[in-house]
Amino acid sequence: MRLHEYQAKGVFADAGIPTPGSEVASTVDDVVSIAERLGYPVAVKAQVHVGGRGKAGGIKLAEDSDEARDAAEDILGMDLKGYTVEKVLVEEAVDFTNELYVGVTMDRGEGKPVAMVSTKGGVNIEEVAEEDPDAIAREHIDPAFGMHPYQARKVVYDAGVDKAVARDVASVLTTLYDLWESKDASDAEINPLMVTSDDEVVAADAVLNIDEDALFRHPDLAEMEDEAAEDELEAKANEYGFDYVRLDGNVGIIGNGAGLVMTTLDLVDYYGGKPANFLDIGGGAKAERVANALDMVFSDENVDSVVFNIFGGITRGDEVAKGINEALEQFDEIPKRVVVRLAGTNAAEGREILNDELVTVEETLEGAVQRAVEYAEEDQ
Structure with a gap:
């Protein structure tokens, strides 16, 4: 479960960050009233589950009431990467001299949590990791003992954080790890952790994602779930009973089985595309279920093409093919180009059934992914 920024900041503040x-x-009037109470300048920030809000126009600074009203009118109701902005966070602007990144997540390769610090805060940390991996200092934590104080100091110094604020940054990181552990989080991040001219550190953003299977241990966080899960597609996925995660790419992905879907995501990335979602329709999917999956992916405005990857075991290839045909025949014009790969039980029969005027059929997964990536690039 992903918390909104304002929810995560509430948890962080309660812990002393x-x-x-x-x-x-x-509402616009509420934005102006809050800004007046807080005092200018303020930041008006869209509360949606996407990165890059600032670049997309979802964060604006306001120096007075007119600018606050203009910012609220621009952001409230806007479509931000497929999400409708219904709430904004009105926040005191921070006069900063530097931006840091601190975070805790699970390193599944090592089988341990990892604490991370970088002096390149305020930008997409995934881009930093790809373009300049040495800019992120890492320290793996033994979950049996937790984070020792020396480990927090070490990773902060390894990152090259200024000595004037190193102790405070280490304290924030230690608290962040404690929250990550105690709240059963999958990710806990502050990006940016701003450094002021007075050498104080302030969490200007907050990310806290909770393992849904552990929510029974955290009734206070569970109460935030409905409010946090505002995305219509994710709500629809819950209604249909799909395992679904929305991503920020443009290649829609549907498969049966988590491993198969993850493999497809990896191949989309390998061939230069960007996955738009993880959607697992499960085993034994009948025609109606397949049609619902296509309806979901078509509803995502970011999707430019769809790759459908099915390996038949319990799920029969001919049933999947019927579902694809039935779903696509509902449209006067197919909204996204669809590539289908069928293998396993009744795969040959399924390929025969598929209407090749509505879909592109590929026999190999690699071929299907490459074709979907090509289609997505053509439609950009």
Whole structure:
């Protein structure tokens, strides 16, 4: 379960991590009233589950009431990477001299949690990891003992954090790890952790993602679930009973089985594409279920093409083919180009059934992914 920024900041503040004064608003008038109470300048920030909000126009600074009103009118109701902005966080602007990144997540390759610090905060940390991996200092933690104080200091110094704030950054990182562990989180991040001219550190953003299977241990966080899960597609996935995660790419992915879907995601990335989602329709999927899956992916405005990867075991290839045909025949015009790969039980029969005027059929997974990536690139 992903918390919104304002929810995560509430958890961080309760744990003692410094955060700016802020309030949530859902109307333009509320934004202006809150800004007046907090004092200018303020930041008006869209509360949606996407990265890169600033570049997309979802974060604006306001120096006075007119600018606050203009920012609220621009952001509230806007479509931000497929999400409709219904709430904004009005927050005291931070006069900063530097931006850091601190985070804790699970390194599945090592089988241990890892604490991370970088002096390149305020930008997409995934891009930093890809383009300049040495810019991120890492320290693996033994979960049996937790984070020792020396480990927090070590990773902060390894990152090259200024000595004037190193102790405070280490303290924030230690608290972040404690939250990650105690809240059964999958990710806990602050990006950026701002350094002020007075050498104070302030969490200007907050990420806290919770393992849904552990929510029974955290009733206070469970109460936030409905409010946090505002995305219509994810709500629809729950209604249909799909395992679904929305991503920020443009190649829609449907498969039967988590491993198969993950393999497809990896191949899309390998061939230069960007996955738009993880959607597992499960085993034994009948025609109606397949049609629902296609309806979901077609509803994502970011999707430019769809790759359908089915390996028949319990799921029969001819049933899947019927579902694809039935779903696509509902449209006067197919909204996205669909590539289908069928293998396993009744795969040959399924390929015969598929209407090749509506879909592109590929026999290999590699061929299907490459074709879907090509289609997505053509439609950009």
